[in-house]
Amino acid sequence: ALNYGLPKCQCDIVARMDSDDLSRPDRCEKLLSKMTKEKLDLVGGAIEEFNHEPRDMRAVRMPPLTREEIMKWLKRRNPFNHVSVIFNRKAVQLAGGYEPFAWMEDYWLWVRMIANNCKCANISDVVVDVRTGEGMYARRSNVTYLKSQIHFFSELQKLELINSRERAMAISERTIATLLPTGLVKVAYNKFLREKKGH
Numbered sequence: 001a002l003n004y005g006l007p008k009c010q011c012d013i014v015a016r017m018d019s020d021d022l023s024r025p026d027r028c029e030k031l032l033s034k035m036t037k038e039k040l041d042l043v044g045g046a047i048e049e050f051n052h053e054p055r056d057m058r059a060v061r062m063p064p065l066t067r068e069e070i071m072k073w074l075k076r077r078n079p080f081n082h083v084s085v086i087f088n089r090k091a092v093q094l095a096g097g098y099e100p101f102a103w104m105e106d107y108w109l110w111v112r113m114i115a116n117n118c119k120c121a122n123i124s125d126v127v128v129d130v131r132t133g134e135g136m137y138a139r140r141s142n143v144t145y146l147k148s149q150i151h152f153f154s155e156l157q158k159l160e161l162i163n164s165r166e167r168a169m170a171i172s173e174r175t176i177a178t179l180l181p182t183g184l185v186k187v188a189y190n191k192f193l194r195e196k197k198g199h
Contacts, residue, residue, distance in 0.1 A: 002098040002105065006089065006092065006093070006097055006098065007093075009089055011089070012088060012089055012090065013032065013035070013086055013087070013088060013089070014086065014087055014088075014089050014092070015027075015028060015031075015085075015086045016082055016083060016084070016085045016086070016087070016106070017083060018083045018130075020131045021047075021083050021128050021129065021130045021131060022054060022128065022129040022130075022131075023127065023128050024126065024127050024128065024129065026127075027045070027084070027127040027128060028086065030045065030123060030125055030127060031043050031044070031045060031084075031085075031086045031123065031127065032086065034121065034123050035086065035088075038119070038121060039119060040088075040119045040120060040121055041087060041088040041091035041113065041118035041119050041120060042080070042085060042086075042087045042088070042091070042110065042113055042118055042119070042120040042121075043085065043086060043087075043120065043121050043122065043123065044063060044080040044081055044082075044084040044085035044086075044122045044123075044127075045063070045081065045084045045122060045123045045124070045125050045126065045127035045128070046060055046061065046062045046063060046081065046084070046122075046123070046124055046125060046126045046127065047060070047061050047081040047083065047084055047126060047127070047128045047129070047130045048060050048061075048126045048128075048129050048130070049061065049129075049130050049131075049132040050129055050130070050131060050132065051131075051132060054129040055129070059132075060126060061081055061130075062124065063079055063080060063081055063084075063122040064079050064122060065121060065122050065123070065124060066121060067119070067120060067121060070114070070120060070121070070122070071114070071161075074110070074111060074114065074156075074161065075156070075161065075162045075166050075170065076166075076169070076170050076173070078106070078107040078110070079110065079122070080106070080107075080110050080120075080122065081128070081130075082106035082107075083128050083130055084127050084128045087113075088118075091113060091116075091118050092109065092113065094116060095109065095112040095113040095115075095116045095118065096112055097109075099112075101148070101151075101152065102144070102145075102148040103145055103148050103149075104148055104149070104152050107152065108152065108155070111155075111156060111159065111161065112159075114161075115159050115161065142178070143178060145178070146174055146175060146178045149170075149171070149174045150171050150174075153167045153170045153171055154167065
């Protein structure tokens with residue numbers, strides 16, 4: 001669906017969005033400002049997760065901000081919150097567009113854009129409120145999901161974005177997460193991979 005819709009976009013800049021998430025009113029203004037000033041091809045921002053109502057969890061996923069930090073992150077984790085990004089349509093098409101890759105289509109696109117020398121960055125502002133749920137944590141315990149990730153990091157090594165040791169580390173982390181009970185996965189994500197905002 002993503003690749004079907006992309007050629008039909010008439011604008012040069014495209015904003016990524018999921019139907020059950022809520023963009024903040026100034027999302028596009030802030031991202032476009034960053035993109036224009038730094039002549040970027042891809043830019044994203046922070047997201048705040050919620051369960052039932054926006055701001056009810058105070059859990060923020062803060063991405064790496066600079067290209068140098070992004071290059072470090074992509075070796076282990078998706079360096080962009082996919083629902084937050086805007087991108088240059090032509091740069092995406094030059095990188096091959098969206099390709100089928102179970103659960104990893106966005107991450108795989110960012111990687112190929114970076115390998116194609118696209119300019120990218122993130123901003124620290126929260127630009128989207130994202131609905132989360134138990135399904136997100138249960139997916140981490142899915143063996144099929146693990147197989148897709150193993151394939152993904154093998155492809156990263158083929159692109160020479162990671163070495164064999166880094167590939168082994170990334171796969172080991174995900175294998176452990178798959179073996180853990182869903183409840184422990186949820187605790188680990190909220191404790192180590194999310195920032196808590198004060199009231």
